[in-house]
Amino acid sequence: MSAVSIRDVSVAFEAVRVFDGLSLDIEEGEFVVLLGPSGCGKSTLLNAVAGLIDVADGQIFIGGRNVTWEEPKDRGIAMVFQSYALYPRMSVRENMSFGLRMAKTPKAEIGRRVAQAAELLQIGHLLDRRPDQLSGGQRQRVAIGRALVRDAAVFLFDEPLSNLDAMLRNELRVEIKRLHARLGKATMIYVTHDQIEAMTLADRIVVMRDQKVQQIGSPAEIYGRPANLFVAGFIGAPQMNFLNGRLEAEGGGLSFVAGTLRLPLAGYAFNGAPPVGQEVVLGVRPEHLALAEAGLWQGFGVDIVEPMGADTVLWCSDGTHTLQVRTTGTSRITRGERVGLGLDPEQASLFAADTGERL
Amino acid sequence: MSASLPSGPRPRRLTPGRIGLYAFLLTAAVFFLLPLWIMLITSLKPMEEIRLGNILALPMAPTLEAWGKAWSSACTGLDCNGISVGFWNSVRILVPSVILSIALGAVNGYALSFWRVKGANVLFGVLLIGAFIPYQVFLYPLVRIFSQMGIYNSLTCIVLVHVIFGLPTMTLLFRNYYAGIPIELFKAARIDGGGFWTIFLRVMLPMSVPMLVVATILQVTGIWNDFIFGLTFAGRENLPMTVQLNNIVHSTQGERAYNVDMAATMLAALVPLVVYFVSGRWFVRGIAAGAVKG
Numbered sequence: 001m002s003a004v005s006i007r008d009v010s011v012a013f014e015a016v017r018v019f020d021g022l023s024l025d026i027e028e029g030e031f032v033v034l035l036g037p038s039g040c041g042k043s044t045l046l047n048a049v050a051g052l053i054d055v056a057d058g059q060i061f062i063g064g065r066n067v068t069w070e071e072p073k074d075r076g077i078a079m080v081f082q083s084y085a086l087y088p089r090m091s092v093r094e095n096m097s098f099g100l101r102m103a104k105t106p107k108a109e110i111g112r113r114v115a116q117a118a119e120l121l122q123i124g125h126l127l128d129r130r131p132d133q134l135s136g137g138q139r140q141r142v143a144i145g146r147a148l149v150r151d152a153a154v155f156l157f158d159e160p161l162s163n164l165d166a167m168l169r170n171e172l173r174v175e176i177k178r179l180h181a182r183l184g185k186a187t188m189i190y191v192t193h194d195q196i197e198a199m200t201l202a203d204r205i206v207v208m209r210d211q212k213v214q215q216i217g218s219p220a221e222i223y224g225r226p227a228n229l230f231v232a233g234f235i236g237a238p239q240m241n242f243l244n245g246r247l248e249a250e251g252g253g254l255s256f257v258a259g260t261l262r263l264p265l266a267g268y269a270f271n272g273a274p275p276v277g278q279e280v281v282l283g284v285r286p287e288h289l290a291l292a293e294a295g296l297w298q299g300f301g302v303d304i305v306e307p308m309g310a311d312t313v314l315w316c317s318d319g320t321h322t323l324q325v326r327t328t329g330t331s332r333i334t335r336g337e338r339v340g341l342g343l344d345p346e347q348a349s350l351f352a353a354d355t356g357e358r359l
Numbered sequence: 360m361s362a363s364l365p366s367g368p369r370p371r372r373l374t375p376g377r378i379g380l381y382a383f384l385l386t387a388a389v390f391f392l393l394p395l396w397i398m399l400i401t402s403l404k405p406m407e408e409i410r411l412g413n414i415l416a417l418p419m420a421p422t423l424e425a426w427g428k429a430w431s432s433a434c435t436g437l438d439c440n441g442i443s444v445g446f447w448n449s450v451r452i453l454v455p456s457v458i459l460s461i462a463l464g465a466v467n468g469y470a471l472s473f474w475r476v477k478g479a480n481v482l483f484g485v486l487l488i489g490a491f492i493p494y495q496v497f498l499y500p501l502v503r504i505f506s507q508m509g510i511y512n513s514l515t516c517i518v519l520v521h522v523i524f525g526l527p528t529m530t531l532l533f534r535n536y537y538a539g540i541p542i543e544l545f546k547a548a549r550i551d552g553g554g555f556w557t558i559f560l561r562v563m564l565p566m567s568v569p570m571l572v573v574a575t576i577l578q579v580t581g582i583w584n585d586f587i588f589g590l591t592f593a594g595r596e597n598l599p600m601t602v603q604l605n606n607i608v609h610s611t612q613g614e615r616a617y618n619v620d621m622a623a624t625m626l627a628a629l630v631p632l633v634v635y636f637v638s639g640r641w642f643v644r645g646i647a648a649g650a651v652k653g
């Protein structure tokens with residue numbers, strides 16, 4: 001039984017239909033990240049699960065129960081928002097206990113749960129402050145605490161870290177991951193447009209674009225075997241290299257050909273029959289291109305060197321194609337040097353040029 | 360050399376522009392304060408002094424006699440109980456009208472901003488139009504309606520009128536204020552199990568203090584200064600202070616008692632004056648906030 005099951009859900013804002021029959025099953029205890037560019041419908045989907053907007057069609061199950069018509073408070077969910085959304089006129093303690101007080105929970109029980117959540121998030125010393133007396137990071141901790149106190153089975157996060165600076169973001173990201181591990185059976189749905197957050201937190205990533213699911217899979221699958229050009233380009237920094245070319249049959253095997261560049265595709269696992277003679281796009285991640293004197297592709301010169309500490313990115317060009325190559329941070333290569341490049345076709349991705357789908 | 364480089368605070372100089380500005384401000388202040396000043400000193404003079412005609416002269420023998428007379432024994436038409444009757448009438452009209460119009464306006468604004476009420480946009484449009492139509496247009500139809508209902512010329516009637524005419528402005532004011540509050544706050548409260556009233560009373564209302572102050576100021580001054588509604592709808596028993604002031608000033612038997620008239624006028628203006636002095640800062644702040652958030 002899934003913890004959350006979204007079945008053929010459509011959402012409509014007046015005349016505009018945002019989703020058309022979207023389905024997604026999430027297992028108990030799973031950490032699912034909805035990832036996609038702005039406006040792709042992540043928040044809308046989350047709000048539909050929370051019951052904050054009505055669905056036009058379809059059903060939503062939480063814990064095996066059909067909650068499609070239920071009030072947000074009865075769905076067994078808790079939610080954390082990007083803008084914290086703390087009640088400004090209440091102390092931290094009152095903020096965290098508001099939901100329990102609404103539900104007429106006994107005082108002792110409220111005290112116990114607030115203390116527990118406060119300890120977990122290290123905000124015990126802030127309990128009597130007002131939200132405007134807290135820093136951004138502390139506010140978001142309180143907001144997470146308010147969600148924890150609800151003892152929900154499903155936690156919904158809508159870009160909880162987007163308003164924080166980079167340092168705090170890393171810190172709280174780890175904390176959320178730790179929290180998920182400690183809570184054990186809690187299911188989490190987490191919305192972000194930050195691929196690092198998605199890769200580090202998720203058991204499964206749902207990549208979305210234009211209100212459509214592009215790919216669902218583990219971070220490794222999404223990164224290693226992107227389902228289409230959009231996913232391939234969206235995930236990974238520096239970006240995947242793309243080469244436009246053609247698929248040609250050559251002495252028994254298949255080869256990718258782009259001008260003077262050729263790549264025999266022995267070992268590449270095609271999804272179905274390879275479209276020989278068709279226009280295709282080859283995608284190679286910068287770390288899968290190796291600097292090799294006797295490499296497959298010759299005649300590249302280093303245009304730009306970008307040292308990033310742990311590694312260095314080289315922009316290599318042969319006049320018609322430019323490729324980013326990731327090499328170690330200790331590399332001594334300088335601008336203008338001639339290099340050869342080698343790559344393993346098993347680690348590359350091929351996409352149809354017309355549909356953008358993986359081949 | 361570098362000695363001439365600008366550094367530190369800019370030297371203040373009295374430019375012609377500044378002088379002009381101060382001159383204008385001074386003139387404006389005198390223009391608005393002079394009448395008040397004349398009223399005040401006249402009300403403190405006995406009639407003999409007033410007859411001398413020096414209206415700008417300070418009172419030689421200041422006395423509060425006129426104030427006492429204005430408050431408790433000036434004649435409004437036939438009865439001579441002073442303006443105090445009108446004062447208490449105004450208070451009885453003011454308190455329920457202010458409370459009701461603000462409460463309803465706040466709830467309306469809240470509902471329009473956060474709950475997707477069916478036809479909210481239409482309702483809002485109607486309210487907007489309502490806020491800008493000259494209310495004289497409604498006078499006669501309302502008189503007919505209230506007569507039919509049998510409440511014409513009563514306290515209920517005048518309070519109802521003030522509430523109805525206060526509602527569009529109050530709703531607009533609160534709707535704009537709530538439009539500036541992030542919707543996520545409302546969503547969080549919904550997930551925490553708040554209903555329509557709990558969210559309003561426990562989350563939104565505590566955040567609305569600045570707007571409540573502004574609304575109170577607007578309504579208190581507006582309703583206190585009202586003349587035509589009071590005259591039309593309140594009935595003889597409940598005539599507000601403004602109407603009674605008019606009656607005192609215009610009851611022309613014998614010599615005109617300027618000092619009493621002035622004192623009565625000052626008494627009638629007391630409430631709005633106090634409100635402005637006490638809350639001037641809040642008032643400006645609220646209006647500014649309303650304007651920015653609009």
Ligand SMILES: Nc1ncnc2c1ncn2[C@@H]1O[C@H](COP(=O)(O)OP(=O)(O)OP(=O)(O)O)[C@@H](O)[C@H]1O
Binds near residue numbers: 037039045193
């Ligand atoms: N109240 C609304 N009325 C009409 N259209 C809306 C409404 N809310 C969202 N939309 C539309 O639905 C689509 C999805 O919006 P949504 O807020 O879910 O995006 P998102 O993925 O959360 O983006 P972001 O990363 O910027 O938060 C957008 O195209 C948006 O224009």
Ligand SMILES: [Mg+2]
Binds near residue numbers: 043044158
């Ligand atoms: Mg969003």
